[in-house]
Amino acid sequence: MxxxxxxxxxxxxxxxxxxxxxxxxxxxxxxxxxxxxxxxxxxxxxxxxxxxxxxxxxxxxxxxxxxxxxxxxxxxIFYKLREDVKKLSYAAYLVELVEAVTNEGQTNNRLFNLLGTTLYLLTKSDIEMNTIIRGFELNYLNYCGFKPELYCCVNCTKTESPQWRFSPSEGGVLCNTCFTVDPYAMNISEITLRLAKYLQAKDIKEIQKLKISDFLNEALKKLLKQSILVHINKYDFKSMDLADKL
Structure with a gap:
């Protein structure tokens, strides 16, 4: 054949x-x-x-x-990725994520297009790399069937709460009356939640120049990393560790 x-x-x-x-x-x-x-x-x-x-x-x-x-x-050939060690490390991280979740015979056109678009964006000089990587991770979880629920409590579907926590194992946010569902659920601030919703709703090309603070990036990164660990069952991303050190 x-x-x-x-x-x-x-x-x-x-x-x-x-x-x-x-x-x-x-x-x-x-x-x-x-x-x-x-x-x-x-x-x-x-x-x-x-x-x-x-x-x-x-x-x-x-x-x-x-x-x-x-x-x-x-x-x-994305040659420009090879001229910047940090961009190269981020590109390797994207590839690690894709390899971890794909299988022979199982096509995923949305993930295929997302990978191509993100690699292309990383070759550009006037981009916000952290924003692009967080946007990729959110879309990646979505296209792999693990889209985080950010708009209502995953346990009781309540849409309003004075405080939210994020549960990677439950797949989204928990309202204050459902915290006991997952004692290990992670704190998530209102502003981090708003950022996650925004990035989740936007095409990755639309957010390529959006600058987010280091504090917000780290907060969202921690939540998404746990979601990926739980659902993709991959615990060692050497390329991301390298990029973080650069």
């Missing part, structure tokens, strides 16, 4: 002397593993389109256990 599809290269590992083992998030097939034969040779016609983060058009042959890349044409 031969398939033609667009895809983002999530990983590129050495395989044998001159081949590459790729993990690709494709539009038509979901996440797949594929061999790019001879891709590590300097004169390979595949070399440009199989680098990490590359958005390429692939022609793939389906073998017994792996796909083989027969042709590859790079559409966008």
């Amino acid at each position: 031969i398939v033609k599809t667009e895809g983002f290269v999530l990983k590129n590992k050495k395989y044998g002397e001159s081949d590459s083992l790729l993990t690709i998030f494709t539009r038509k097939l979901g996440k797949i593993n594929a061999i790019a034969k001879g891709a590590r040779r300097p004169k390979s016609t595949l070399i440009a389109g199989v680098q990490p983060f590359c958005y390429s058009e692939f022609i793939l042959y389906k073998g017994k256990s792996l796909y083989t890349v027969t042709q590859c044409e790079s559409k966008e």
Whole structure:
């Protein structure tokens, strides 16, 4: 079986002397593993389109256990990400998130488009990186089926409360009369809640220049990180740890 599809290269590992083992998030097939034969040779016609983060058009042959890349044409290599260590680390974090939740045969066009748009935005110089990453995380949870409920109590559906807490395990906010549902629910201020609602409702391109304070960024980051840990079941994001240190 031969398939033609667009895809983002999530990983590129050495395989044998001159081949590459790729993990690709494709539009038509979901996440797949594929061999790019001879891709590590300097004169390979595949070399440009199989680098990490590359958005390429692939022609793939389906073998017994792996796909083989027969042709590859790079559409966008996101070169500017490689010129900035912090942006590169954030891009690697996005890729880690996508790889953690995607599977072969399960397509997700909204997540596919979100990844492409966010990688493109990260190449720009006049953006607010923290805002973009928080916006990505909120949309990511939404597109993976774990959209946080921010507008009413997830236990009793009450829409007003003098105080709210956020429960990653319950999937959203709890009103003051339902705090006992999750004793480990996290405090969330009114302004952090408003920011989360705003970012959740906006297309990521609309918030690319929105500046948020370090305090608010850290508060929202902590809540979203716990949500991702609970629902995606991935506990080690080395790329984000590196970006935070830069």
